[in-house]
Amino acid sequence: MSTGFTSLELCAGGGGQALGIEQAGFEHQGLVEIDSRCCETLRFNRPHWQVFEQDLETFDGAPFKGIDLLAGGLPCPPFSKAGKQLGQADERNMFPAALRLIDQIRPRAVMIENVRGILDAIFEDYRIYVSSKIAKLGYKTDWRLLNASDYGVPQLRPRVVFVAIREELAHNFEWPVPHKRNPYTVGETLYDLMASRGWRGAGAWRNRANDIAPTIVGGSKKHGGPDLGPTRAKKAWAALGVDGHVIGNEPPASDFVGMPRLTVPMVARLQGFPDEWAFSGKKTPAYRQVGNAFPPPVACAVAAQIKVCLMASRNRYSRENFERKFA
Numbered sequence: 001m002s003t004g005f006t007s008l009e010l011c012a013g014g015g016g017q018a019l020g021i022e023q024a025g026f027e028h029q030g031l032v033e034i035d036s037r038c039c040e041t042l043r044f045n046r047p048h049w050q051v052f053e054q055d056l057e058t059f060d061g062a063p064f065k066g067i068d069l070l071a072g073g074l075p076c077p078p079f080s081k082a083g084k085q086l087g088q089a090d091e092r093n094m095f096p097a098a099l100r101l102i103d104q105i106r107p108r109a110v111m112i113e114n115v116r117g118i119l120d121a122i123f124e125d126y127r128i129y130v131s132s133k134i135a136k137l138g139y140k141t142d143w144r145l146l147n148a149s150d151y152g153v154p155q156l157r158p159r160v161v162f163v164a165i166r167e168e169l170a171h172n173f174e175w176p177v178p179h180k181r182n183p184y185t186v187g188e189t190l191y192d193l194m195a196s197r198g199w200r201g202a203g204a205w206r207n208r209a210n211d212i213a214p215t216i217v218g219g220s221k222k223h224g225g226p227d228l229g230p231t232r233a234k235k236a237w238a239a240l241g242v243d244g245h246v247i248g249n250e251p252p253a254s255d256f257v258g259m260p261r262l263t264v265p266m267v268a269r270l271q272g273f274p275d276e277w278a279f280s281g282k283k284t285p286a287y288r289q290v291g292n293a294f295p296p297p298v299a300c301a302v303a304a305q306i307k308v309c310l311m312a313s314r315n316r317y318s319r320e321n322f323e324r325k326f327a
Helices: 016-023 036-045 095-105 121-135 186-194 202-208 231-239 264-270 283-291 296-325
Strands: 006-010 027-032 069-073 109-115 139-147 158-166
Touching: 006 016, 006 095, 016 027, 016 069, 016 296, 036 283, 069 095, 069 296, 095 121, 109 296, 121 139, 139 296, 158 296, 186 202, 186 264, 264 283
Parallel strands: 006 027, 006 069, 069 109
Antiparallel strands: 109 158, 139 158
16 A cells, blocks of 8 residues: 655665665655675665665666655765764765755655764764755754664664755654663574574573664675774674574573574564565675664664655645635
8 A cells, every 4th residue: 555655765775774764654766786795785674675786876867856754874984983984075965966866866755874973073074064055955954873672673773864855844853752761681682593403501591691782784795704893893793692603593402501602583673674684695795784774663763654654744745735626
């Protein structure tokens, strides 16, 4: 059933943000992604989605002019504290491409996700530049730091979301309100998966893993293999009874002794993906898709508020037309 609200997704990755936006009631008219494995993931899980496997810098947005929502999870390394924080000087910076497409498409709303580092003082001038460029096109803009754990995700995952709404609609937009209850712990979230092969220590492990997860990192193609992050992160995982040095191939066997490793499906669940969402490729590319994703529940929370905003303006327009017709 059509919702009547349309979207275009940039740098779609493994589909975290795209899935959340779909859950909020938007219908994707297209998804742009350069990584072939990610494109395979998107096509497998949503065969009806139109996936454009190409460089964002050469993508033509003309066919999507006037859509409701232009969204994207632009590459994080230019602004990440884990990197050199080269910002606009980094060749991976896709904000210029996004600005070009916003100008070309003129959507009713924009939603862009990035790492917390983009709020650092070093990038203040660049944030002002991005906001001013979009404001000149007729949008009200805002940057907001959101914590995934505030929206039901069992993980400490701060992410920055940039929202731009057409000036005449912006007064209807409000940021999502955090959930009233805490998210489930790692133990509560993953117990059934840890116990799926009869591991006798699963119950004790669940009790030990009694907090939310540290931020899951996806790494880059320059990185050797999949693990759960730098030394500090591995220590945090160890406190939860998890061996963070490598991603496991399967849940622990019945006679397993020691700290278990997380599998890709376990990490995906900690990111807020539904269990049925499958990732293309072997362990390393699949894990990177999961680790680099924007948690669907957070994307859904923001997109739902954007939809409420757009719906309010649409309802007002319909009411005004009705009143003029029967005046």
